[in-house]
Amino acid sequence: MSALESEISELWTQYQNDAIDAGTAGEDEYATLEAFLDSLEDGEVRAAEKQGDSWEANEWVKQGILLNFGLRSIQQYEHGGTTYNDVLPLADSSEYGDRGSRNTPDGTVVRQGAHIGSDCIMMSPSFVNIGAHVGDGTLVDSCDTVGSCAQIGDNVKLGANTLIGGVLEPVENAPVIVEDNVSLGAGCRVTSGFVVGENSVVGENTLLTPRIPVYDLVEEEVIYGELPADRRAFTRFVESSISDHDLFDGGAYKPAVVATDLETETLEATEREDALRE
Structure with missing residues (x-):
């Protein structure tokens, strides 16, 4: 267990036992939460990882995301001339260009705690939620949503108006997985922890869900x-x-x-x- 995992797990226990909340959390707790968010954005920790032939959720990572909601107060932020209210600001995209990634203006929204890899293209409008992992060389096209904790592989194409569902709770459930080199046609929906295997091509408007x-x-x-x-x-x-x-x-x-x-x-x-x- 890493030091960060240990600290998040301890905070989670305190939070579940009502020993800490947004009003009592101090500098040390917020330093842990910030380090956690940085690790998510850097791709050092992930909400789910492949173990053998199957994907398993990292429960402590999901706990860390929930702690960022539970231990923070709503604040007012400014972005692109718009005022919004949330517990976290949007991700800092200033380094995207250094690694060859593009996010087009007027509606490309990446929440803090989401990982955007190298050589990615983020078309507007699109939205990537906290805990999501977007791999290198991936296209997130116009009107796409990548939900919380979704794991998108390398060289993936998400066609326009594609919905990748989020699975944040329960923490033990694996999120939606789209493995490397997948192409999803326009209008696809992938929800409820569905796994799309590598190198697959999915026709437009296809609904992929465990049901x-x-x-x-x-x-x-x-x-x-x-x-x-x-x-x-x-x-x-x-x-x-x-x-x-x-x-x-x-x-x-x-x-x-x-x-x-x-x-x-x-x-x-x-x-x-x-x-x-x-």
């Missing part, structure tokens, strides 16, 4: 909560258990995701239907 099945045609199985690596994925609709109903003709359908091998050409409509029904 929607992924029909993996490579391994010929139905899985939940993840898209395996090296897949091409797109949305289809499969028959619902509701089936026929007096209120509508032709049965009911529910969304699903179909995943094929990257090297396989996109299946024709009739082939996709046959694959889903087999």
Whole structure:
């Protein structure tokens, strides 16, 4: 356990036991919180890390983020001529250019405690929340949201109007993961701790969430909560258990995701239907 982790864990215990709050925290406590935020922004600590084949949350990191909300008071800040009220200012982007990253004006918002890697492009308007990790060479396009603690890999393309959900609580739950070299088409939604495997290409307007099945045609199985690596994925609709109903003709359908091998050409409509029904 690092010194920072130990200090955050101790603060968390005190906070949970009502031994400290925003009114009683002092210089030492705030120095710990500032060091924690700096470590997040530098990429030295992360809200989740890959252990073997699976991603696991670093609970103490999530605790540190929650402490920054619980032990600070709301203040008034100025940014780009706009007054806003929060417990933290926005991230200092003055060093982005030194590492080859761009954030375009009029609406690119990165909250303090978010990591933006080298050679990134942040198009406006876009928003990256505290605890998020955006890897090197990644594009965050216009109208994108990267939620709290989301882990975005290197060389990822988030198409315009993409939503990456945040998972801050409960602290033991892993956040949304988008691994290296993934391309998400415009309008995609990734929520509730879903893991998008490396090198995958996801079609526009695809919803990836643990409640929607992924029909993996490579391994010929139905899985939940993840898209395996090296897949091409797109949305289809499969028959619902509701089936026929007096209120509508032709049965009911529910969304699903179909995943094929990257090297396989996109299946024709009739082939996709046959694959889903087999």
